Amino acid sequence: MVKIPSGCHCEHSDAKQSLQIWMRLFADTRQCARRGETARNDLMVIIMNWIYLSPHLDDAVLSCGGLIWEQVKSGLVVEIWTICAGFPPPTPLSPVAQALHDRWQTPASLRESVATRRAEDVLACRRLGAEPLHFDIPDCVYRRLPGGKPVVVEDQGMFAPIHPGEAYLVAEVFGQIKSNLPAQTCLVSPMTVGGHMDHRIVRAAAERLGQRLLYYADYPYAAQHPQELAAALVSFSRDYSLTVSQAGLRAWQDSVAAYHSQISTFWAGRTDLDAEVKAYWQAGMGNFLWQAAS
Numbered sequence: 001m002v003k004i005p006s007g008c009h010c011e012h013s014d015a016k017q018s019l020q021i022w023m024r025l026f027a028d029t030r031q032c033a034r035r036g037e038t039a040r041n042d043l044m045v046i047i048m049n050w051i052y053l054s055p056h057l058d059d060a061v062l063s064c065g066g067l068i069w070e071q072v073k074s075g076l077v078v079e080i081w082t083i084c085a086g087f088p089p090p091t092p093l094s095p096v097a098q099a100l101h102d103r104w105q106t107p108a109s110l111r112e113s114v115a116t117r118r119a120e121d122v123l124a125c126r127r128l129g130a131e132p133l134h135f136d137i138p139d140c141v142y143r144r145l146p147g148g149k150p151v152v153v154e155d156q157g158m159f160a161p162i163h164p165g166e167a168y169l170v171a172e173v174f175g176q177i178k179s180n181l182p183a184q185t186c187l188v189s190p191m192t193v194g195g196h197m198d199h200r201i202v203r204a205a206a207e208r209l210g211q212r213l214l215y216y217a218d219y220p221y222a223a224q225h226p227q228e229l230a231a232a233l234v235s236f237s238r239d240y241s242l243t244v245s246q247a248g249l250r251a252w253q254d255s256v257a258a259y260h261s262q263i264s265t266f267w268a269g270r271t272d273l274d275a276e277v278k279a280y281w282q283a284g285m286g287n288f289l290w291q292a293a294s
């Protein structure tokens, strides 16, 4: 996951508004349950193997860490496939990528920096009992267009539609997922709240498979952009729920903290991280997966 520049208009100022929206969404769930319309969980009964697609080395864990821990505890086998975990070619960093590296304080070597982030992901997955798999496509901040120009040239540039010059990546990711995907697997895609281009690529590739998908709300974007979350959820309905316990929350917080290089991007420190994830959990988010509304 990449840096949200300081001063972003959506960061912490919307916390109170976020909580109000989450509580309304959670209340809707309880009302649905009373009407007998609660999430069906039918996949849980017949499919033991779950794969979460994570655009970057942190997204699935940040978004669903508690849920994944509870699933593993219940006997399910969970893998987390990180698509944009590739080692970039040894070209000079773009200004945006350099600014991110400065923030992350990862090793100066590009390869070692990615290796550090992969190691963080391995630790995070271990804390949840999930199996990581890292694909070879580099993060968008490392990619360049055919003419050599960086795909991302400004701080907010990654929160944009898929660049026309990278449309081929959807087919490439589709092919990689398809060739690795076992039969009888429940596949979970990012919903793309926040609009990050790598999240869009992963979702588009997953949808090209033509099989039933579940979706997770991309955290922390779902918390930072409450109006966008609410708008996105109009197109989805809850299809799976599992209560994340206090122990699940702790595992979630611990697994998020494993992404040491990313903490400064989103939180003031471990105490802030714990509080923010707990607030999201208390609002009922993190217990659900969705399907696209038909």
Ligand SMILES: [Zn+2]
Pocket (backbone or CB within 6 Å): 001, 002, 055, 056, 059, 196, 199
């Ligand atoms: Zn991401």
